[in-house]
Amino acid sequence: MRYFFIIYAIIALLVVGIFGFRGQHSSKPPIRIFPDMDEQDKLRAQKPEPFFADGHGGRLPVHDTQPRGFNEEGVRVIGGIPEYEFGGQTGYYYTGTLDDYFGTGMPAELELTADNAAALIRRGQERYNIYCSACHGTSGDGQGITAKYGVPGIANLHGDPFKAPAYPDGRMFDVITKGKGMMGSYGANIPVRDRWAIIAYVRTLQAAKATPAPAAQ
Numbered sequence: 243m244r245y246f247f248i249i250y251a252i253i254a255l256l257v258v259g260i261f262g263f264r265g266q267h268s269s270k271p272p273i274r275i276f277p278d279m280d281e282q283d284k285l286r287a288q289k290p291e292p293f294f295a296d297g298h299g300g301r302l303p304v305h306d307t308q309p310r311g312f313n314e315e316g317v318r319v320i321g322g323i324p325e326y327e328f329g330g331q332t333g334y335y336y337t338g339t340l341d342d343y344f345g346t347g348m349p350a351e352l353e354l355t356a357d358n359a360a361a362l363i364r365r366g367q368e369r370y371n372i373y374c375s376a377c378h379g380t381s382g383d384g385q386g387i388t389a390k391y392g393v394p395g396i397a398n399l400h401g402d403p404f405k406a407p408a409y410p411d412g413r414m415f416d417v418i419t420k421g422k423g424m425m426g427s428y429g430a431n432i433p434v435r436d437r438w439a440i441i442a443y444v445r446t447l448q449a450a451k452a453t454p455a456p457a458a459q
Contacts, residue, residue, distance in 0.1 A: 327433040336434055338412030338419070346410040352438060359442075366443030369436045373428060382447045395424055399444055400451050414441050 274280060285291055291299035334340055335349035348354055354362065371380065379386040382399035389396050397404060404414075418437045421427035432440070 327435060328430060334412065335438075338410075338415030340412070344410040344412035344416065346406060346412060348411070348438060348442065352435065362439050363442050363446050365436065366439035366441070366446075369432065370440050370443050373432060374440065377425070381451075382444060393424070400448060405448055406445065411438075411441050411445075414444065 285299045285301070287300065289299045290297050294301070330336070333349075334345050335351040338344055352362065375386055377386045377388045377393070377396050378384055378399055379389070384396040384398035386396065403409060415437055417425065418432065418440065419427060419429040428437075
């Protein structure tokens with residue numbers, strides 16, 4: 243025990259000797275373990291900035307861009323998509339729920355027919371490959387590029403827990419919108435109609451996986 247107190251006292255003296263007492267004044271440069279906390283790459287409001295050719299730190303938005311929620315009065319379109327298509331409305335089409343339960347099936351607002359259903363699935367394939375395949379894989383087996391880098395817990399969408407009887411379409415819509423676990427939310431990135439298109443494509447992948455291959459002739 244005696245040696246413990248001796249070692250403790252030596253460590254305390256070393257700490258005080260190196261770092262000094264809290265609030266102590268010194269003309270020497272401070273020891274900064276994390277210098278980036280003091281010297282950050284940032285712009286200060288109303289201050290000059292030599293990085294830019296005009297020397298102004300305050301920058302105007304990039305031409306023809308408009309932050310969401312700051313549209314001009316009366317304008318409700320973002321990149322050609324109505325603003326309400328990103329959510330904030332009620333009903334199955336916007337939430338995936340019916341009362342307090344997740345619904346299933348495609349919403350009536352999609353106005354699906356035998357003629358346009360294939361186009362929705364193709365749109366879903368395109369959006370899925372952009373937003374989902376990096377993790378879930380192009381076939382939905384959970385073996386996307388992120389899995390190769392050791393990201394754990396990626397869902398295999400062909401597993402029984404994710405098929406329609408156990409995992410309603412509305413629940414899948416809710417997860418795409420809000421995220422779950424390590425998966426972030428895509429409600430601000432994917433319009434409502436495209437979320438349903440992705441779900442339609444995932445169901446197509448599941449059906450294709452479950453369909454036996456035709457017998458060789």
